[in-house]
Amino acid sequence: MDAGIVSYGVYVPRYRITPTEIGRVWGADGEGMGQSLNVLRKSVPAPDEDTITISTEALRVALVRGGIDPQQIGAIYVGSESHPYAVKPTATVVASAVGATPNLTAADFEFACKAGTAAVQTCLGLVGAGMVRYGVAIGTDTSQGAPGDALEYSASAGGAALVIGRERMLARVRRTLSYTTDTPDFWRREGQRYPSHGGRFTGEPAYFRHVTECARQMFEAEGTGPADYAHVVFHQPNGKFPQRVGKQLGFTDAQMRYGLVTPYIGNTYSGASLIGLANVLDHARPDERILVVGYGSGAGSDAFDLEVTDEIDRYDRSFGAPVQQYLDPGVEIPYAVYAKFRGKIHMGGS
Amino acid sequence: MSIARFWRETPRRYNLGGSKCGRCGTVYFPPRAVCPACPHHRETLAQMAPFQLGGEGTVFSYTVVHEAAEGFEMQVPYVVALVKTVEGPILTGQVVDVDPASVRIGLSVRATFRKLREEGKAGVIHYGYKFAPVEPGNGSALPPRRTERAVASAPTGADRTTA
Numbered sequence: 061m062d063a064g065i066v067s068y069g070v071y072v073p074r075y076r077i078t079p080t081e082i083g084r085v086w087g088a089d090g091e092g093m094g095q096s097l098n099v100l101r102k103s104v105p106a107p108d109e110d111t112i113t114i115s116t117e118a119l120r121v122a123l124v125r126g127g128i129d130p131q132q133i134g135a136i137y138v139g140s141e142s143h144p145y146a147v148k149p150t151a152t153v154v155a156s157a158v159g160a161t162p163n164l165t166a167a168d169f170e171f172a173c174k175a176g177t178a179a180v181q182t183c184l185g186l187v188g189a190g191m192v193r194y195g196v197a198i199g200t201d202t203s204q205g206a207p208g209d210a211l212e213y214s215a216s217a218g219g220a221a222l223v224i225g226r227e228r229m230l231a232r233v234r235r236t237l238s239y240t241t242d243t244p245d246f247w248r249r250e251g252q253r254y255p256s257h258g259g260r261f262t263g264e265p266a267y268f269r270h271v272t273e274c275a276r277q278m279f280e281a282e283g284t285g286p287a288d289y290a291h292v293v294f295h296q297p298n299g300k301f302p303q304r305v306g307k308q309l310g311f312t313d314a315q316m317r318y319g320l321v322t323p324y325i326g327n328t329y330s331g332a333s334l335i336g337l338a339n340v341l342d343h344a345r346p347d348e349r350i351l352v353v354g355y356g357s358g359a360g361s362d363a364f365d366l367e368v369t370d371e372i373d374r375y376d377r378s379f380g381a382p383v384q385q386y387l388d389p390g391v392e393i394p395y396a397v398y399a400k401f402r403g404k405i406h407m408g409g410s
Numbered sequence: 411m412s413i414a415r416f417w418r419e420t421p422r423r424y425n426l427g428g429s430k431c432g433r434c435g436t437v438y439f440p441p442r443a444v445c446p447a448c449p450h451h452r453e454t455l456a457q458m459a460p461f462q463l464g465g466e467g468t469v470f471s472y473t474v475v476h477e478a479a480e481g482f483e484m485q486v487p488y489v490v491a492l493v494k495t496v497e498g499p500i501l502t503g504q505v506v507d508v509d510p511a512s513v514r515i516g517l518s519v520r521a522t523f524r525k526l527r528e529e530g531k532a533g534v535i536h537y538g539y540k541f542a543p544v545e546p547g548n549g550s551a552l553p554p555r556r557t558e559r560a561v562a563s564a565p566t567g568a569d570r571t572t573a
Binding site (some may be wrong): 106108113117153326401 | 421424439462483484485504506507523524525526535537540
């Protein structure tokens with residue numbers, strides 16, 4: 061495939077809360093919950109941050125780093141399950157805020173946690189077909205779990221923007237493929253504030269089946285095995301699932317090292333696998349191969365086989381924060397401040 | 411604020427779209443239709459070009475707000491500053507991702523993109539610039555350094571500042 065990643069940017073809000081602090085409020089063993097999920101802390105957006113602002117910050121970093129004229133962007137797709145509007149696109153605000161309007165196509169994607177990787181596939185198609193010079197795929201979420209629900213220990217905020225093109229590719233996409241079924245493991249009905257899920261049903265028939273089938277499909281199509289990849293990135297709803305699926309498929313901890321970011325920032329949903337990929341690209345060397353396998357409830361997996369090019373050594377990352385900075389401890393807040401920031405406190409009035 | 415008015419101001423709120431006098435080079439934000447710095451104002455009318463500020467500057471003065479304006483209750487205490495941009499204009503804006511006690515005159519800041527206010531639960535959400543510190547180690551992301559370039563559709567003439 062003659063298309064790939066030409067630039068990327070990440071943004072994660074600065075506030076953090078620990079599972080221990082969440083458990084303290086609900087009379088639960090938060091520390092134990094954090095250990096079983098392999099989540100040390102999760103990011104929390106400020107009251108003036110949402111999917112639109114996070115997406116914009118991530119894309120601005122990507123455009124400056126890549127030296128990309130925003131007027132050359134032909135498509136912007138934002139994947140999220142926490143778009144600020146039910147009707148009115150996130151993508152138009154982002155496009156305007158980076159100076160890409162008006163001569164482009166834009167839309168919002170939703171497919172639980174894999175809306176961002178679906179946007180990448182769409183951009184690869186448009187760029188590969190020569191319809192646009194640059195396509196932008198963004199995966200961002202500011203997702204919430206219901207107070208006290210298991211999801212609350214991991215649901216966080218953050219996003220990544222990938223600029224897809226054919227010139228000066230940092231990583232060429234050799235192949236992308238998907239594995240999609242109708243599986244009701246996790247959902248949120250129209251008008252509902254918090255998502256619902258099938259508990260243990262989100263594991264074997266959902267995450268594990270789709271990720272392993274999609275990865276094996278890629279091995280077969282490319283004639284590869286785990287040893288052929290220097291790095292692997294899985295969707296990471298917690299820190300435990302990707303480690304387990306990686307071992308099942310035959311990957312080592314060293315291959316998963318950079319791609320696993322959820323233990324330090326929580327589950328950024330549509331942002332998760334793309335932020336993991338960005339961290340890999342922060343450390344990747346020319347000629348290395350990367351396997352990315354996203355997952356979205358509902359359900360489906362998108363896999364990407366990437367090959368890092370020599371351009372990675374010339375890529376100027378001096379602008380914007382390296383992903384590692386976001387993985388470091390941020391500003392820790394207590395549950396009461398978290399509840400205030402996330403609008404969980406009833407303020408009276410209408 | 412009416413939807414139409416905010417929409418008209420989008421180029422400056424989203425992208426710091428100002429104007430620059432083609433005769434003397436003075437930069438204005440918000441954009442101006444004529445250049446008051448030039449002796450013959452009317453002659454500058456056709457020479458004012460759209461100009462996008464880069465978003466970098468320093469705190470010129472500031473205040474810490476404890477009695478919130480409507481819609482800012484969740485952010486108390488918060489900092490509102492006059493920011494002297496490198497291009498010259500002084501902008502008013504909130505400084506975020508910072509401990510109010512650590513703000514000082516001369517603090518280096520950069521524009522960041524944030525939610526400004528919401529028209530209730532069902533109304534439009536307004537976005538625009540705020541500022542965040544650029545010193546290393548403050549835990550905040552670095553907002554973008556955009557290259558200087560013209561903004562195609564920057565409105566001129568209006569004279570309101572900031573969020």
